[in-house]
Amino acid sequence: EPEVTQTPSHQVTQMGQEVILRCVPISNHLYFYWYRQILGQKVEFLVSFYNNEISEKSEIFDDQFSVERPDGSNFTLKIRSTKLEDSAMYFCASSATTPDTQYFGPGTRLTVL
Amino acid sequence: AQSVTQPDIHITVSEGASLELRCNYSYGATPYLFWYVQSPGQGLQLLLKYFSGDTLVQGIKGFEAEFKRSQSSFNLRKPSVHWSDAAEYFCAVNTDKLIFGTGTRLQVFP
Numbered sequence: 236e237p238e239v240t241q242t243p244s245h246q247v248t249q250m251g252q253e254v255i256l257r258c259v260p261i262s263n264h265l266y267f268y269w270y271r272q273i274l275g276q277k278v279e280f281l282v283s284f285y286n287n288e289i290s291e292k293s294e295i296f297d298d299q300f301s302v303e304r305p306d307g308s309n310f311t312l313k314i315r316s317t318k319l320e321d322s323a324m325y326f327c328a329s330s331a332t333t334p335d336t337q338y339f340g341p342g343t344r345l346t347v348l
Numbered sequence: 349a350q351s352v353t354q355p356d357i358h359i360t361v362s363e364g365a366s367l368e369l370r371c372n373y374s375y376g377a378t379p380y381l382f383w384y385v386q387s388p389g390q391g392l393q394l395l396l397k398y399f400s401g402d403t404l405v406q407g408i409k410g411f412e413a414e415f416k417r418s419q420s421s422f423n424l425r426k427p428s429v430h431w432s433d434a435a436e437y438f439c440a441v442n443t444d445k446l447i448f449g450t451g452t453r454l455q456v457f458p
Contacts, residue, residue: 280445334442341391
């Protein structure tokens with residue numbers, strides 16, 4: 236069964252550093268998403284992406300964040316200058332259409348020191 | 349504004365007992381509703397979904413949920429809980445993005 240994959244599984248970085256989180260969505264899906272879950276809290280929407288542009292973003296997704304689909308398979312989330320409060324689990328998801336079932340990757344745990 | 353409420357933060361049941369996890373949503377249009385399960389340190393696994401049609405939907409691992417428009421609810425049920433069901437359960441509504449509830453942590457005693 237096709238699945239969403241994410242790398243790395245765990246990333247540790249120093250405050251102020253740039254990080255790139257990578258995702259490979261399900262191959263025939265067209266809609267891509269990033270969500271965030273701070274430890275012990277609920278899952279929050281960050282951004283959705285379709286047809287090589289952002290469809291919607293939350294207030295969390297400020298100028299420090301960017302997304303890109305650099306090739307036909309990868310979908311990345313970049314945080315330009317990490318802050319302590321960016322420490323969280325970041326989930327990538329994809330869907331064939333919208334609204335539709337979104338399939339989630341296993342997540343990347345980001346720890347900012 | 350769209351929202352999802354899961355009133356129970358933590359539920360404890362004995363293995364073999366029945367389970368119902370509550371979910372209420374606020375959404376103006378026809379909702380697309382989901383239940384996801386998250387084991388510790390893991391990602392989100394889809395349990396079941398409701399888009400339209402039969403209001404009682406069956407999912408994986410013996411779970412089912414019933415959509416009740418009049419009550420704006422989508423409660424998750426299982427007739428007999430197994431120890432392996434211990435996890436965090438999230439209800440969500442899809443409005444092109446998923447809006448999640450705060451989750452219910454299920455603990456199962458042997």
